[in-house]
Amino acid sequence: MNMSSSETAVRRTFDTVAGSYDQNGVEYFRPIATRLVELAALGAGEYVLDVGCGRGAALFAAADAVGPAGQVVGIDVSAAMIAKTAADLRRRHATGVVVAVMDGAAPGFGPGYFDAVIGSNSVHMVPG
Numbered sequence: 001m002n003m004s005s006s007e008t009a010v011r012r013t014f015d016t017v018a019g020s021y022d023q024n025g026v027e028y029f030r031p032i033a034t035r036l037v038e039l040a041a042l043g044a045g046e047y048v049l050d051v052g053c054g055r056g057a058a059l060f061a062a063a064d065a066v067g068p069a070g071q072v073v074g075i076d077v078s079a080a081m082i083a084k085t086a087a088d089l090r091r092r093h094a095t096g097v098v099v100a101v102m103d104g105a106a107p108g109f110g111p112g113y114f115d116a117v118i119g120s121n122s123v124h125m126v127p128g
C-alpha cells in the first residue's frame with residue numbers, strides 16, 4: 001500500500017487502539033452501524049463490501065441481513081483491526097464473512113462485484 005503521512009497516521013492510530021476498540025460495553029458504534037445496515041436495505045443473498053470494518057460493528061449486522069446465501073467482505077487499513085476481527089469471526093464460527101487488510105481508496109475488486117458498499121464511521125477517512 002502506498003500511503004501519505006496522514007494515512008499512515010490513521011493506520012497507526014487504529015493499530016494502537018484495535019485491542020480495546022468498541023470492546024468496553026458502551027453502546028456507540030453498534031447502534032450507528034445497525035441503523036446504517038437497516039437504511040442500506042440489504043437483501044438476502046447479497047454481496048456486500050464493508051469499508052473500514054474495524055471490529056465489525058457493521059460487518060456482523062450486514063452478515064445477519066444477507067443471511068447464509070450472502071457474503072460480506074470487510075476491509076481495513078489497520079492490520080491489527082483485521083487480526084482482532086478475524087479472531088472474532090473464528091470464535092463465532094461465522095460463515096459468509098471474510099476480512100482483509102486493504103485500502104478503501106483502492107479496493108482490489110472489479111466494478112459491480114458487490115451489490116452494496118457500506119462504511120460506518122469510516123468513509124470520511126478514506127482519501128477521495
Ligand SMILES: C[S@@+](CC[C@H](N)C(=O)[O-])C[C@H]1O[C@@H](n2cnc3c(N)ncnc32)[C@H](O)[C@@H]1O
Nearest residue numbers: 014029052054057076077078103104120122125
Ligand atoms: C472509526 S473506525 C469505525 C470502525 C467500524 N466501521 C465501526 O463502525 O466501529 C474507522 C475505521 O476505518 C479504518 N480506515 C481508515 N481509513 C481507511 C482506508 N483508507 N481504507 C480502509 N479502512 C480505513 C480505520 O482503520 C478504522 O478501523
